[in-house]
Amino acid sequence: MVLKMKIFLQLCLVAFLVSCNSDTKVSSSSNVETSESPEISQEQIDHLGITDVNYLSAASKRALKWPTDLGNDWFIEFDNLKPLKGDLAYEEGVVRRDPSAMIKENGKYYVWYSKSTGVCQGFGGDVENEKVFPWDRCDIWYATSEDGETWKEEGLAVGRGEKGEYDDRSVFTVEIMKYDDKYYLCYQTVKSPYTVRVKNQIGLAWSNSPDGPWIKSKEPILKPADNGIWKGDKQDRFAVEKKGDFDSHKVHDPCIIPYKGKFYLYYKGEQMGEKITFGGRQIRHGVAIADKPEGPYVKSKYNPISNSGHEICVWPYNGGIAALITTDGPEKNTIQWAPDGINFEIMSVIPGVTAHAIGLNRDADNEKDPTEILRWGLSHVYNSWNYQSIMSYTSKRKVEHRAKGE
Ligand code: AAL
Secondary structure, three states: HHHHHHHHHHHHHHHHHOOOOOOOOOOOEEEEOOOOOEEEHHHHHHHHHHOOOOOOOOHHHHHHOOOOOOOOOOOOOOOOOOEOOOOOOOOOEEEEEOOOEEEOOOOOOEEEEEEEEOOOOOEEEEEEEEOOOOOOEEEEEEEEOOOOOOOEEEEEEEEEOOOOOEEEEEEEEEEEEEEEEEEEEEEEEEEOOOOOOOOOEEEEEEEEOOOOOOEOOOOOOOOOOOEEEEEOOOOOOOOEEEEEOOOOOOOEEEEEEEEEOOOEEEEEEEEEOOEEEOOOEEOEEEEEEEEEOOOOEEEEEEEEOOOOOOOOEEEEEOEEEEEEEOOOOOOOOOEEOOOOOOOOOOEEEEOOOOOOOOOOOEEEEEEEEOOHOEEEEEEEEEOOOOOOEEEEEEEEEEOOOOOOOO
């Protein structure tokens, strides 16, 4: 009774204040309309703890644009990473990084990753003969495990191409897709010399078995947009006459998802003349769609489909596609969801994401819960600038926050 009275008095107050303001009008007994935010319900006022609807701060105005049904179904916390055992334990002098998703075959988890050896010199020296990045001069290797913790390295899956081919310098940052009993590895490629301005492309290999042999596509399945213009001949990736599309320099981190009878290739774009913005590096994601796994892949006209992110981490959920966006841009460390695989909205903001270049566990029941697929998986870690290794991550849902003994 007291509560009902209180709500009634609050509504009267809101209605009174609203009537005093020409910008704001009452649309029903409990809803208020302003010129900027069409309807403010009493529930929203209560939920957001707004003191006075006539004095909305910029923050409250932004909060009022959030969907009203935004609960915490998508909120998780990552735990600390754990080292792997067996052949994937850290090994000095060896780079193992950018793990693919894991798939379960023949009772074992399979993972593919970039592997190289030796230190890297960067771009200051002889780029023709040296190693510029830890992901330069890589091949794609794979490993298996019964429990996801102790791994056996099985060997080479896809190697670099012959001299002169589009993938002769490095094949790296791989993802796996199983479709119709066939296996597809998509990965980044670089052709020598690995200069600062070199364009990066995407290749594909397929096999009837997760153990290979793999047949490589003769040409890249995706290339950077061809509409940027470098300024001058000096190897300077920030000097441009025209930046071009978000992916005018590099197409990276490919991941193909069978979706709505087609194949959605999600990827990260890097732009010629990339800038640092208020959210950090200008990195955005795109999607290219094909009727068959081998392509041809056609870039979506809606690209870019994110304004932030780095490595691609996507999974199907509830008829749409979910994505964990990390590392760069104003919307980093968010989980987003697109009902159509293209129009992504923020579903949650995740504090301190410890996992990077995530290798999802595709064996998980991704429909059980929006973030079920993130309960455990693989990540890479920088043991040093020269050497990286693969570790495992876990995450958990957080549904309340209580003090000790509360
Ligand atoms: C990553 C990915 C790509 C980049 C480099 C290796 O984690 O975004 O693969 O090229 O870093």
